[in-house]
Structures are given as C-alpha cells and as structure tokens.
Amino acid sequence: MVVKRATRSTLTRAVGLSAAVLAAVLIGAPLIGSTTIDLAQAFTARESTDSVIFFSARLPRVLLAMLAGGALAVAGVLFQALLRDALATPYTLGVSSGASLGAVIAICFGLELVAHLPAIWVAAFLGSAIALATVLAVASEGRRMSSFTLLLSGVTMNSVCLAVILFLQNVASFTQSVAITRWLMGSIEAVEYSTLFWLSVAVFPPLAFIFWKAGEWNLLSVGEEWAASRGVNVTQLMRGGFLAGSLLTGAVTALTGPIGFVGLIVPHALRMRLGADHRLLIPCSFLLGAAFLALCDTLSRVILAPTEVPVGVITALLGGPFFIWLLRSRRRSLWL
Amino acid sequence: MSFGYVLSAAGMRYGDRDVLHSVSVAFNQPGLVAIAGPNGAGKSTLLNVMAGLRESYAGSCQFESREVRAWPRRAFARRVAVVPQALRLEFPFTAEQVVLMGRTPYCDGLFESPEDLAHVENAMAFTDTLPFRTRDFRDLSGGERQRVILASALAQDTPVLLLDEPTTFLDLHHQVSLYQLLRRLAAAGRLIIAVTHDLNLAATYSDRVLLLSNGAVAADGPPAGVLTPARIRDVFSVDVQRLAAPDGRSWIVYGRETGHA
Numbered sequence: 001m002v003v004k005r006a007t008r009s010t011l012t013r014a015v016g017l018s019a020a021v022l023a024a025v026l027i028g029a030p031l032i033g034s035t036t037i038d039l040a041q042a043f044t045a046r047e048s049t050d051s052v053i054f055f056s057a058r059l060p061r062v063l064l065a066m067l068a069g070g071a072l073a074v075a076g077v078l079f080q081a082l083l084r085d086a087l088a089t090p091y092t093l094g095v096s097s098g099a100s101l102g103a104v105i106a107i108c109f110g111l112e113l114v115a116h117l118p119a120i121w122v123a124a125f126l127g128s129a130i131a132l133a134t135v136l137a138v139a140s141e142g143r144r145m146s147s148f149t150l151l152l153s154g155v156t157m158n159s160v161c162l163a164v165i166l167f168l169q170n171v172a173s174f175t176q177s178v179a180i181t182r183w184l185m186g187s188i189e190a191v192e193y194s195t196l197f198w199l200s201v202a203v204f205p206p207l208a209f210i211f212w213k214a215g216e217w218n219l220l221s222v223g224e225e226w227a228a229s230r231g232v233n234v235t236q237l238m239r240g241g242f243l244a245g246s247l248l249t250g251a252v253t254a255l256t257g258p259i260g261f262v263g264l265i266v267p268h269a270l271r272m273r274l275g276a277d278h279r280l281l282i283p284c285s286f287l288l289g290a291a292f293l294a295l296c297d298t299l300s301r302v303i304l305a306p307t308e309v310p311v312g313v314i315t316a317l318l319g320g321p322f323f324i325w326l327l328r329s330r331r332r333s334l335w336l
Numbered sequence: 337m338s339f340g341y342v343l344s345a346a347g348m349r350y351g352d353r354d355v356l357h358s359v360s361v362a363f364n365q366p367g368l369v370a371i372a373g374p375n376g377a378g379k380s381t382l383l384n385v386m387a388g389l390r391e392s393y394a395g396s397c398q399f400e401s402r403e404v405r406a407w408p409r410r411a412f413a414r415r416v417a418v419v420p421q422a423l424r425l426e427f428p429f430t431a432e433q434v435v436l437m438g439r440t441p442y443c444d445g446l447f448e449s450p451e452d453l454a455h456v457e458n459a460m461a462f463t464d465t466l467p468f469r470t471r472d473f474r475d476l477s478g479g480e481r482q483r484v485i486l487a488s489a490l491a492q493d494t495p496v497l498l499l500d501e502p503t504t505f506l507d508l509h510h511q512v513s514l515y516q517l518l519r520r521l522a523a524a525g526r527l528i529i530a531v532t533h534d535l536n537l538a539a540t541y542s543d544r545v546l547l548l549s550n551g552a553v554a555a556d557g558p559p560a561g562v563l564t565p566a567r568i569r570d571v572f573s574v575d576v577q578r579l580a581a582p583d584g585r586s587w588i589v590y591g592r593e594t595g596h597a
Contacts, residue, residue: 004470005432007447084426214446219437221427225389225420230492231413231441276427279446 006277014280018287025291026066029298030058034305061190064199065297065311066290068188068252069262071203073289075248076263077281078210081221082241085147087326089263090128090249093150094157096260098131099124099253100183101161107176108168118254121202125250131157132246186259186312188297195255202251206244210282213237217278259293259312261319266292268326338401340364340496340527341386345395347551348381355381356551358395368522369529370538370559373548374572379531380500382548386529387418387498399496413441417489419499423481425474431484432469435460438491452491459490462517464510478505486514497521499530503537515541535588539563547571563588 004010031039035053042054072090079088079095090096102123111119135157139150162184169180182189210217216237219227228234252259266289267281274280293311296318300311341363348356356378363369371379385393391405399407399416417438425434438459439452448456460466463483468476473484482505489497497518503511511534519541522528532538538545539559547555547562549571555562568576568588576590 005436011446080427086426215440215443218429218433219440222423222425222429222434222437223420225384225418226423226437228389228409229387229413229416229418230437231410233409271428275433276429277433 006279011280011283014274015283015287018284018291022066022287022291025294026062029062029065029294030054032298033058033301057190060193060196061188061297062294063196064191064255065188065294067196067199067203068256068259069266069293069296070286070290071207071248071252072259072262072293073266073285074207074210074263074282075245076289077267077278077285078217078241078245078248079263080267081217081278082238082245083150084221084223085150086268087147087151087264087323089261090245090253091158091258091260091263092154092323093132094135094154094161095128095132095246095249096186096253096258097158097161097165098134099128099250100258101131101165102127102250103254103257104165104168104180104183107179108172118198121251121254124254125247128250128253129243129246131161132242136242182257183253184257185310186253186257186315187300187308187310188256188293191255199251199255203248206247207286209240209244213240214279214282217241217282218276221276221278257310257312259315261315261323262289262293264326265315265319265322268322338364339366340399342398342401343386343396346382346385346397347394348378348385348390348392349394354551356385356393359551359553361546361553361556363527363529366522366525366527367543368518368541369527369544369546370542371529371531371546371548372533372535372538372563373554376550377548378551379548381551383418383498383500383529383531387416388412389418410441413492413494415494416496416498417492417494419486419489419497419502421500421502421504422478423473423485428472428474430470431465431473431476431480432456432460434473434484435465435469435487435491438488441492455491455493456487459487462490463487464513479507479510482506483510483514495525496527497529499528501531501533503532503534511537535563535568539588540585560586 031037037050037053039054041048041050045051076089079090079093080086102125103120106119106123111123113119114122135150135153138153139146165180165183169177172180216227216232219230219232220234220237224234267285270281270284270288274284293315296314297311300309300314303309343362344360346356346359347354359382371382373379381390384390385397386399386404388404388407397404435456436448436452439448439455442452460469463486465480465483465487468480473481476484482502486502502514506514515537518528518530522543542559544557545559545562546553547567554571555567565576565578568574574590576588578586579589581587
C-alpha cells in the first residue's frame, strides 16, 4: 500500500468517501430498532407513532452518537499527536473519567448553573482538564514522557475517579444515584434538539481549531524540537491542543458518560489506509468516528432487544482486543 | 544587519552543571565550520543554543544582529535549518512526507505549492533519497534516515545549516558525499556548522574548526592550526600523529592511549 502525498484531490476523495459512509449510517441507523417504522409515514403524518419514534427517539440519539463519536475520534488523534503516543486517547489517559467525576460531583451537589452555563458541562470540562494536567504531571520526567508511565498514570486516574464516583453514588439520594449510573459506563440516550445544538456549539470550535492546525500536528507528532526548528510555536500549539482536547472530552462526556476506544480504533484504522498526515486524518476521523459510534449504538439497541446495552460496553468489547493487538505490534517496532 | 552569528559570553546550565560557559565566537561569513571536542564538551548544547532550541541561555547569542530567542519562530526557520542526529517516529510518515515538513515555514495554505514540491524534489535528488520516497520512514536503515533528515533541512532552503553529527550512521561512500555536498553548499555562500567526532573529515573538508573542551573554546581557526597533535592530546587525552598523505593532505592517526601526566 503506497501512501500518496496529501493534495487537494486526495483530501477530497478521502473526505468524500467518509462522508458517504456517514450519510449511509445516518439514513440507515434510525430505521433499525425494536419497532419497524414507515419512513414515508414518519415524514408525512406529524402525529403518527412512526413520526414520534423517528424524530423524538431515534434521530436525536443517532445524531448524539455521531457528534460524540466524531469528537472522541478527533480527540484521540489530537492526544496521539500531542504526546507522540499511538495509545493516547481521552479514555486511556483518564480524561474521560475525570470528566465523568466532574459531572457526578455537579449532580451530587445539586448544582444547576455555573456562570449561566449548565453545571454538569462546566464540571465535566474542569474534570477533564484537571485529570489531563494531573496525568501529564505524573508521567513527565523532565522533558521526556514515557509511554508506560503515561498509560499507568491514565489507568490509575481511571480507577481513582471510578472509586470516587461509586462512593458518591452510595451517599447520594436514590434519584441522583440512578442519574449517576450513566457516568459509570457510557451510554447514548435520546436528547432534545436544543441539547444537540449546544453540544455542536461546544465541539465545533475546538474541532475547527484542530483541523486548522493540521499541518502543525504533523510536525509535533514527529518531535517538539523538530516542529520548533521548522517555525512552529510549540508552547502555544500544545496549550491550544490540550485545551481543545479537554473541551471535546468534557462536552461529550457531560452527555454520554465515558465511552472508550473510539479515539483508538478509528484513527488507527485510518492511518493504515491514509498514512499519518493529519490533514487527511482529522476530517476523516471525525466523519468515520461519527459513523462508527452510531453503528455501535445501533448494535447496543438491537443486540438484546428490547433491553438496551450501554454503548460503552460495545466499544470496550471491540476496543479491548484491538488495544492489545496494537500494544503487541507496537512493541515489536519500538523496542527491537 | 550582519551575516551569521555573534556569540558573546554565551553559557548554558543544566541544574547545577555548567555545560557551556562564556563562549565568545563569531560565525559571520560563509563557509564550513566543524565543531569538535570530547563527549560532554558542550558541542550539541552550543548547536542547540544557536538553533533557538534552548532559550534559557546566558550571555548573548545574536543571529543577524538579533538575539536568537527574540526571533519569531517562522522567520528564523526561513534563515536557519537544523539537522538532528536521529529521529524516532511513532507514526507512519513516508520519507517524502518527512522532507515536505521542511517547507512548513513557507506554507500558507493547507497544502504545499508547486514551488515547495520543486524544492523537495531537489533536496531528495541531492541526498540520493528519491528511490525510497514513498517508504515508511521507520522501515529505513539508519543511514537512509539520516539522509532523509538532511533532505528535509535542505528543502527548508536556508542560508544557514546546523548539523548534529550528520555522519554517525552513514557508510563511507555517503560520509564522503555528504561532506562534498556540504562543501558545495558552503561554496555557494551558505554558512554550514556541523558537530563532528571525525577529526579527519573535519580536517579535510572544513574551513574552520572550533574545538570545545569542558564547555569552553579550546581552539578556533583553520584545521591545520587547531588540530595539532599536542592540542589533541590535551583535549582528548589521546596520542596522535599527523601523517602526510601522498596528495599533500595531512591525516591524523591514533590508537595508543596516553598515561595522564
């Protein structure tokens, strides 16, 4: 497989194909479910059951899965470039669990609004930023950061956050305790369209920033000095990157809880096909990450229908073996 | 605005260790300069200070009459290119993509211009790297990688080139062709500064040798004046002899250790 240089035409083709896949999922996924619906009926008769199921239950859920999947996949690419580590994702670094803990704390203290913003979102963002800063501080030894300490710090962060969430769940009231369950294992649920709108407002600016800096992530993913000696302002870029990554993870996790492995599977599969150029990798990761999580969520709805499995279970079952395969194949290339 | 570098009392500390202290030199005309010295003499540190990669240096290090740390990164990258000794990649970039990164300081849009591509093509032809342009950088041999890294710096098209031990992984043929290439670039009006361990390569190809010892300048000048057996014994603690080759060049031979006097 020959990796071609990124040009306008390779970008157009790769993005076109990914968008086609996403469109197919967008059309197909809402039709699948425990009840069969008639699409013509759904669009023509506003008050019909078909219409309610399609527009209030399935479509917003598919759209949420898409926004979340796209954002998580791009966050994965971003953390991998920032830390020069193919195993770095919001989930493996403990950023997702930090965000979850933030959300749970907001629920337990009954916070509604912070500075006119929904408290859960603010707390999830702060949680992800604090978790990220802590993991990086623990893992860095001077200027270097080893992959092992990074992963171990992430694992530790995950267990500690999970423990605190379980603790809070036990002291919380019954209703709070039910609400908290979502932040133990990520799941996608139908939401209001206004919520989807606000999620878009939160995730698209960081996504745009990340795509705008695509060329610079290429250099940074090679090395900090490599990037600096080619004209990149590394300190500023990294600061922007960590902020954007925390925002993406925080906003998504506030609505879905911690969903793992999307940021690992999607970028990796794409790198095998497209190579490492972030100008292709970032837009395609968004589109296919969106399609991937929407498919996983569809699977989670039908696999034990009428019962639903949290989508985090599906992604973990797919992602776990993938992670191990990656760890082993990488060890061969890195330590020989 | 003056050409090249002027350093005065430049220094660098790591923790409580003085890696470089009070270095005052000027590199203000085109040519090939070799920086030599034992391990830990501060060669790479000096190179990194001049490359703008160590901003906490003491004293002054001016490039074109402006303090190195005060240069905007992008403008500096159009004047000075850096060749690191080695590069370990985590992701599957091809050799060509690594070279393309050298065009970043000129790139305004998302993609490279035809002019950028022409520079890349040239740089890869110069370094004999075109045959493996589409191969994964991580699958290349040490020497092939080193030439790709050099090509990336050449693509940057700068009047100044800083190299950190560029011949470490190269076979004899590529060592010689690298130094011949550096000579051509120097003759075309560029300032080339290379850290090297190979005193004979330094003596044969460079216009000037800067010998460092314990973070300070031990000698500075044309190779014949700097690389004398007595000075090499002082700095490296190795007994050497200078032999004349039939073509008149002198050759430094070594192999016996001195007992410290």
